Amino acid sequence: MESSGSGSGSWQGLILVGIVTWICVSSYLNFTYKLRSLLQPWVARHVLGGVPLILSIQKCQNGVLDAFFSALSCVVSVPFYTAFLPLLFWSGHGRLARQMTLLIAFCDYFGNCIKDVISAPRPSCPPVRRITATKDEQDNAMEYGLPSSHTLNTVCLSGYLLYYVSSSVGFENVSIQYYGFALACLLVALIAFGRIYLGMHSVVDIVGGLAIGVLILGLWLSVTDQIDDFITSKQNISSFWTALSFLLLFAYPTPEHPTPSYEYHTAFNGVTLGIVTGVQQTYSQFHHEAAPRVFSPELLLSAYIGRVMVGIPTILLVKFCSKSLAKWILPTVSSALGIPIRSSTYIPKLKLNSGHANGKKTDETKFSVGYLHRICEFLCQDSFDIDTGIRFFQYAGLAWSVVDLVPSIFSYINL
Structure with a gap:
């Protein structure tokens, strides 16, 4: 047990030292500015190139579609997930709630980092018609960019939910698995189409969200058991995660213009720290598999x-x-x-x-x-x-x- 704890402490220390090194090196080399200068022109060209497709999609403007896609955007937004997670924890599905919390936090951080580094200015309105579903979108409509956070989150969370249900219930009927996969794909497609229809994202944003979401989901499913075992163990979790959360605040790239993305990351970074430390202390009482x-x-x-x-x-x-x-x-x-x-x-x-x-x-x-x-x-x-x-x-x-x-x-x- 001591050797295991020593090994865990070693790799935890390496992770923290690696983040500190990255912060120092990237700040000294002005890495964010250089990466933005390299990639932003490419993103800007694809944003402008996608405007005709956006306008053609918006030709099917309809009040029912406006309401439907606006409501769908609210249902898959980060504020909805944040409000839904407490209900999931209290329902006894502790493992699912833990994994969804960490997955949302990872998607939110990684996606917003990319967005604040390379996103180009959005198409002007008009000609693009913009329908904002929430007050946050109304205030920050010009901030949305590559990748589409709604699409990224939907890919990851619907894919993980499908994996969790399949592994927990143990569906042996292949047709049921296909139906579940088809339903998840339909949800992703509706979200992706809806973001374009609402004028909140261009085609390159959607493609970027889909690609990054699939990569994150594949990575997460390969380590999900190890992550959960680590969180519920006694291996310096609270101290390590506190230091990690603090360093991630400094590791976030500086955006070209002020955006709300950093505020969202800060809030969910705090949520993750509170969840991890709380679960680590009370796992055997409230959050074990037999709850x-x-x-x-x-x-x-x-x-x-x-x-x-x-x-x-x-x-x-x-x-x-x-x-x-x-x-x-x-x-x-x-x-x-x-x-x-x-x-x-x-x-x-x-x-x-x-x-x-x-x-x-x-x-x-x-x-x-x-x-x-x-x-x-x-x-x-x-x-x-x-x-x-x-x-x-x-x-x-x-x-x-x-x-x-x-x-x-x-x-x-x-x-």
Whole structure:
């Protein structure tokens, strides 16, 4: 056992050192800018070349199709998955919920990294007609690009769900497996077509989402058992994943223009940390394979509804409290350590003024001296956005409550 733990610690250390090395080397070589300069013209040509196809598809404009594809976009969006995961955990399907959480996080991070590095400007509207299904899409319609995150997520999650159901239920009837595969392909096709119809993506975005989704799904299915065994083991999981989550915040490429992708990654990075640490601590109590599942005699539908009625308000309260604590603690700690900070949303007194925008530091960043400040300069940042840390801890606390606090409450009140 000791040798196993030592071996695990070794490869965990190698992963963290590798990420740190990548951050330093890519920052020094300005890798993001060079890669963007190389690939963005190619993407831009294909975006413009796909406009005639988009316009031809949009000729079949219909109110019913508008509503259908808009609703379908909401159902397969990351916010929907985020809201759905707590219900999946509380239903007793812990393994499926864990794997979907990690898979969504991986797709979100990898896909958005590519998008923020090489995405070209979107076709103008008009001539392309853009129908936004959610408020986020309405605010950031010009940000969507290669790859299509909806298509990528749909490929990965529908493929994994099909794999999970087939392996769990053990369908021996080949025709049922074919029907399941056909249904997954139909969903992917509808999502892909719908993103073009809504004017939110070009053809190259869809093709990129399909290709990257298939590659990620194939990789994930080859290591899914090892990943789950690692998460549910006792091999320094919490400390390793905390360090990994922190480093991934710095490893994310700097976009050409501000986009919401980094905010989405930060939130789901926090969700993943909360899920992993919570499951690692309470696996044998609440999330093992023999845990009661909904519709079974041990967990009736009425009891599951009771779980939802208790759990949803609890996790929302934890999310609010986590955000409030982070807004109070993080600026204090940053000030004590001499880390220059700013805030774009959460803390009005730390918002940048015109003086900082012209290269002069505000009063809030004048305390930044010493070694930590030199690290900030090495990372090409005059100051760090404290909103990133607040958002990260807010969602980490929310996710931890889903798999640790709330199941403990369920156990206490016999739900």
